[in-house]
Amino acid sequence: MPTHEREITAPVDLCLPDGRLNPDAVGWSRRPLHRANLRGWGRTKRWEYWGVVTPGHIVGLVASSLDYAGVHGVYVLDRATGVEITKDVVVPLARGAVLPDRSGAGRVSVRGPGLRIDIDQRPEATSLRAAVPGVLLDVEVPLPEGHESLGVVVPWSARRFQYTVKDVGRPVRGTLTVGESRHVLDEATSFAVLDHGRGRWPYSITWNWAAGSAPGRAIQLGGKWTDGTRSTENALFVGGRMHKIGDELAWVYDRRDWMRPWQMTGPGVEVVFHPFHEKISRTELGVVGSETHQCFGHFSGRARTDEGEWVDLDGLVGWAEEARQRW
Numbered sequence: 001m002p003t004h005e006r007e008i009t010a011p012v013d014l015c016l017p018d019g020r021l022n023p024d025a026v027g028w029s030r031r032p033l034h035r036a037n038l039r040g041w042g043r044t045k046r047w048e049y050w051g052v053v054t055p056g057h058i059v060g061l062v063a064s065s066l067d068y069a070g071v072h073g074v075y076v077l078d079r080a081t082g083v084e085i086t087k088d089v090v091v092p093l094a095r096g097a098v099l100p101d102r103s104g105a106g107r108v109s110v111r112g113p114g115l116r117i118d119i120d121q122r123p124e125a126t127s128l129r130a131a132v133p134g135v136l137l138d139v140e141v142p143l144p145e146g147h148e149s150l151g152v153v154v155p156w157s158a159r160r161f162q163y164t165v166k167d168v169g170r171p172v173r174g175t176l177t178v179g180e181s182r183h184v185l186d187e188a189t190s191f192a193v194l195d196h197g198r199g200r201w202p203y204s205i206t207w208n209w210a211a212g213s214a215p216g217r218a219i220q221l222g223g224k225w226t227d228g229t230r231s232t233e234n235a236l237f238v239g240g241r242m243h244k245i246g247d248e249l250a251w252v253y254d255r256r257d258w259m260r261p262w263q264m265t266g267p268g269v270e271v272v273f274h275p276f277h278e279k280i281s282r283t284e285l286g287v288v289g290s291e292t293h294q295c296f297g298h299f300s301g302r303a304r305t306d307e308g309e310w311v312d313l314d315g316l317v318g319w320a321e322e323a324r325q326r327w
Contacts (some may be wrong), residue, residue, distance in 0.1 A: 003246030139174030
């Protein structure tokens with residue numbers, strides 16, 4: 001059944017002039033329509049995460065401003081060998097970070113010791129360029145005609161809220177150079193996923209996120225952090241069209257063994273995720289800390305469209321994660 005949530009169809013500011021959440025911004029959209037006019041300092045978080053999946057590799061790019069620090073990173077997994085390359089940097093007060101207030105428009109740029117990330121967002125495509133020792137990424141992510149993404153505002157309160165855009169299953173082409181090996185990415189077999197985030201967060205939060213893609217189909221699921229808000233970040237994509245899922249889902253997984261299958265279920269959603277690799281990230285800086293278990297793998301199961309048709313999800317590739325933040 002169609003979601004109970006309100007669909008936003010015209011541009012809107014995320015915040016009122018005094019910095020509180022704009023009630024007219026609460027809802028979801030099929031393309032980026034929110035301007036994240038966040039004000040001031042304190043509990044304000046801005047980030048861009050791009051995940052790129054190819055037959056041979058998985059790449060993750062993070063550019064962020066968490067007020068007190070910029071936390072940026074480049075990650076590469078060789079799917080055949082399991083070898084990881086990770087480069088993370090922390091820049092005090094996020095100095096030099098450029099993060100625009102609209103998703104899909106403008107330039108993202110961050111720098112740190114031994115790290116450079118540049119993202120050029122244009123109406124027809126987004127360019128991703130990143131360089132760290134031993135890795136060079138230079139790709140184009142076209143925006144196909146009619147392709148929809150999920151934008152949603154999650155309201156905890158008038159002063160704590162998050163706007164996210166989850167853009168799943170975008171084709172990607174270009175090159176990935178790892179060491180002396182140059183890999184050409186074919187948009188028929190490679191895809192990219194965006195997590196654009198802008199908001200003002202509670203000190204402590206836990207979230208789940210899963211995203212998987214295959215030609216013509218994609219799934220986007222979230223949990224925990226949206227509980228009780230009447231907003232969800234759940235959606236099915238078929239042929240580029242989004243089918244919004246308004247129900248909260250049950251997530252079942254084993255925190256003692258992250259490589260066991262994960263289950264995400266609810267009305268119209270029967271999904272199993274089968275990991276093949278676990279990426280662990282931990283940071284402890286006194287009162288600030290984070291722990292993320294991001295598993296890469298394959299999906300099976302099914303989800304239902306707005307019209308009630310079940311869509312087979314077997315063969316989708318992507319990730320599922322749990323993140324616990326004190327920030």
